[in-house]
Amino acid sequence: MQTPTISIHDEWKIIKLLEENGFKKFRYAQIENAIYKNLITDFSSIETLPKEIRTLLTENCYYTSLSVHSAITSDDGQTTKFLLKTHDNKLIEAVIMRHLSGRNTLCVSCQAGCPMGCSFCATWKLWLLRNLEFHEIIDEVMIAIHHLAKEDKKLRNIVYMGMGEPFLNYANVKKSIEIACAQKKVDLSNRRITISTCGIAPVIEQFGEDFPQTSLAVSLHAPNDEVRKSIMPVDHTYPLDVLMKSIKNYIAKTNKRVFYEYIMIAWVTDRLEYAWQLAKLLEWQLAHVNFIPYNTWEWVDSNGYKPTSKIIIKKFQEVLEKSWIPSTIRHTMGDDIDAACGQLALKHEGESLATEKGNTIAKSKNE
Numbered sequence: 001m002q003t004p005t006i007s008i009h010d011e012w013k014i015i016k017l018l019e020e021n022g023f024k025k026f027r028y029a030q031i032e033n034a035i036y037k038n039l040i041t042d043f044s045s046i047e048t049l050p051k052e053i054r055t056l057l058t059e060n061c062y063y064t065s066l067s068v069h070s071a072i073t074s075d076d077g078q079t080t081k082f083l084l085k086t087h088d089n090k091l092i093e094a095v096i097m098r099h100l101s102g103r104n105t106l107c108v109s110c111q112a113g114c115p116m117g118c119s120f121c122a123t124w125k126l127w128l129l130r131n132l133e134f135h136e137i138i139d140e141v142m143i144a145i146h147h148l149a150k151e152d153k154k155l156r157n158i159v160y161m162g163m164g165e166p167f168l169n170y171a172n173v174k175k176s177i178e179i180a181c182a183q184k185k186v187d188l189s190n191r192r193i194t195i196s197t198c199g200i201a202p203v204i205e206q207f208g209e210d211f212p213q214t215s216l217a218v219s220l221h222a223p224n225d226e227v228r229k230s231i232m233p234v235d236h237t238y239p240l241d242v243l244m245k246s247i248k249n250y251i252a253k254t255n256k257r258v259f260y261e262y263i264m265i266a267w268v269t270d271r272l273e274y275a276w277q278l279a280k281l282l283e284w285q286l287a288h289v290n291f292i293p294y295n296t297w298e299w300v301d302s303n304g305y306k307p308t309s310k311i312i313i314k315k316f317q318e319v320l321e322k323s324w325i326p327s328t329i330r331h332t333m334g335d336d337i338d339a340a341c342g343q344l345a346l347k348h349e350g351e352s353l354a355t356e357k358g359n360t361i362a363k364s365k366n367e
């Protein structure tokens, strides 16, 4: 039997396959219903289809190209982290977060590794291995949907905050959002999707045009170029004035509040004067700041960074309050399972590299 080459999420190719084999296009709606609504994974069990189409699908299409390398749930049961393997053996991560309010959020990866080099992040230490295809991103989503269905739960939100920079793989990210929001497919509201960028300014405006309802989160992490450049190389290409100009245009198009992520690293991003600078930078717009306590990864070099104390984070919040800028402190979920972006994949890549080449990452971990 030939090896299947078409992802079941590739609508255009499947319709072409149906038509080339003399079947009517409307059959695709039955396939769609089986895959996304009835959660059928075995094409031979789609009873609404004639046997010939089931055979055609089995011979030519695959349900997912990802395999679950591991799935670990945190002690409190709120977080499940999947380490997934692509067909070419790249490791990527996806994380389900079950919030106490009952909503379930999936954090997806859009690249294997990342080229952006943010100094506080584990993912870039893998470098960019490759972009994920749109159907691989949807595979992540479907793995989560099936996992939650076993608990009688539904997926409600998707955040593109896993491995990779979404705006460096925008064509695939865009297509995956379209599938996630299509009524006949995953059927999530556009408002329940959030894209997080480290600040690829030109794509921010394009994103506003393509998805005016979808939320934008910007990894800001510093209120001035000097500090930002020292922790985020992207600031050399798109400094804050360029970034803020594209955000201004984005807001003019969408009239949406922008979410800003600000990592609290002791002695690096948490000087009180930075709180005032942050307030000044954002005071003109509808903004929400999410403070992220720095997550240490002891087993690998993390530049000696330490998390900021809660008292200082509260002081930052008080300063923002004075400028009417709402803020929250991110509740860190899944610390016991290395749930922060890139940690698990790096750990496993580090181990396999160490086995192959005596790589020092895993070696220092074991010392």
Ligand code: SF4
Pocket: 114, 115, 116, 117, 118, 121, 122, 123, 124, 162, 163, 164, 165, 198, 219, 341
């Ligand atoms: S924080 Fe995001 S953009 Fe920066 S290196 Fe990590 S994954 Fe890439």
